[in-house]
Amino acid sequence: MDQTTPIDQLGTMLCFNIHALHRSFGRYYQAAFSETGLTYPKFVILMALDSAGPMSVSDLSGHAGVEANTLSPLLKKMATFGAITRARAEADERRVEVAITPMGQEILTRARAVIAEGFAELQIDPDRMADVLSFLSEVRGKVQKADPPKLSFDGLT
Amino acid sequence: MDQTTPIDQLGTMLCFNIHALHRSFGRYYQAAFSETGLTYPKFVILMALDSAGPMSVSDLSGHAGVEANTLSPLLKKMATFGAITRARAEADERRVEVAITPMGQEILTRARAVIAEGFAELQIDPDRMADVLSFLSEVRGKVQKADPPKLSFDGLT
DNA sequence: TCAATATATTTCGTATACGAACTAATCTTA
DNA sequence: TAAGATTAGTTCGTATACGAAATATATTGA
Numbered sequence: 001m002d003q004t005t006p007i008d009q010l011g012t013m014l015c016f017n018i019h020a021l022h023r024s025f026g027r028y029y030q031a032a033f034s035e036t037g038l039t040y041p042k043f044v045i046l047m048a049l050d051s052a053g054p055m056s057v058s059d060l061s062g063h064a065g066v067e068a069n070t071l072s073p074l075l076k077k078m079a080t081f082g083a084i085t086r087a088r089a090e091a092d093e094r095r096v097e098v099a100i101t102p103m104g105q106e107i108l109t110r111a112r113a114v115i116a117e118g119f120a121e122l123q124i125d126p127d128r129m130a131d132v133l134s135f136l137s138e139v140r141g142k143v144q145k146a147d148p149p150k151l152s153f154d155g156l157t
Numbered sequence: 158m159d160q161t162t163p164i165d166q167l168g169t170m171l172c173f174n175i176h177a178l179h180r181s182f183g184r185y186y187q188a189a190f191s192e193t194g195l196t197y198p199k200f201v202i203l204m205a206l207d208s209a210g211p212m213s214v215s216d217l218s219g220h221a222g223v224e225a226n227t228l229s230p231l232l233k234k235m236a237t238f239g240a241i242t243r244a245r246a247e248a249d250e251r252r253v254e255v256a257i258t259p260m261g262q263e264i265l266t267r268a269r270a271v272i273a274e275g276f277a278e279l280q281i282d283p284d285r286m287a288d289v290l291s292f293l294s295e296v297r298g299k300v301q302k303a304d305p306p307k308l309s310f311d312g313l314t
Numbered sequence: 315t316c317a318a319t320a321t322a323t324t325t326c327g328t329a330t331a332c333g334a335a336c337t338a339a340t341c342t343t344a
Numbered sequence: 345t346a347a348g349a350t351t352a353g354t355t356c357g358t359a360t361a362c363g364a365a366a367t368a369t370a371t372t373g374a
Contacts, residue, residue: 011276020222032305065177119168148189
């Protein structure tokens with residue numbers, strides 16, 4: 001951005017870039033999926049259920065990177081649509097087991113193909129991408145564990 | 158995630174990582190700012206106005222990476238609070254010029270310090286970070302220009 | 315010049331997303 | 345074994361965020 005960017009601002013810049021790229025992806029997926037009612041968050045849920053198998057809402061929360069209270073209404077809609085199933089666990093009635101259905105699998109397969117096709121057009125270097133992915137995972141782990149210092153407006157003019 | 162991740166899934170994985178990291182940053186900033194009413198999107202707006210000077214809503218939209226209709230209510234709240242000013246441009250009454258106030262500057266300065274402090278604790282390699290930032294910017298540019306292929310559920314079982 | 319078009323912003327409807335509070339089920343332990 | 349703590353999920357209130365439509369202003373062209 002600026003040749004005098006101090007190291008203290010790198011964190012801020014990373015957030016900014018993540019935020020802006022997140023929005024760009026959001027619009028991209030919205031354009032790709034809009035005719036179908038599928039959205040990016042739902043796609044992430046299907047991916048998690050497909051790769052890690054049936055699991056509880058809170059486990060899914062960890063896999064998808066969103067809170068359980070965000071998932072709750074989404075899962076309800078997806079179950080109504082038929083892409084997943086939701087059922088109280090017999091062993092522990094507090095838990096709700098979520099699983100992808102064959103219809104959900106079919107949707108996921110098609111969505112993945114569309115996304116793969118779209119990404120191929122972006123011409124992104126796979127090696128660099130892999131490196132960035134590992135960096136982002138590392139940062140995410142640290143951010144999740146961190147206890148942020150608190151901002152205060154005391155004495156604000 | 159999986160040692161057999163094919164190249165066509167890298168795009169999907171990048172989205173997933175961006176999405177999850179975005180959520181992690183969101184929670185981090187929420188924890189850091191919650192006592193003050195400042196939020197991450199408002200922080201981004203202050204940063205953009207501070208670094209690029211007063212500008213219209215649509216220019217700010219470009220700088221902040223969100224749509225103008227998202228900014229509109231945010232800017233109204235921030236102006237009521239006193240962190241920014243909003244005024245119809247004299248030359249062109251369609252435009253609304255937005256500018257940061259001294260109070261907004263003060264808030265930004267404090268927020269930046271808190272974030273810089275928090276990030277220093279994360280122990281992230283600055284060189285690697287800089288490299289990742291340039292990659293993310295590059296990807297964002299491509300995603301924004303791209304015309305995604307469209308998903309369809311025709312003939313879904 | 316004045317109707318057709320274009321541009322800037324706001325409003326509207328819908329979809330995440332979070333923390334806090336709530337409910338229900340399970341576990342602990344005195 | 346029953347009161348208290350813990351855990352899982354949902355509901356509630358608030359804050360983004362987007363596309364589409366509405367509104368207001370400016371520009372163009374016959």
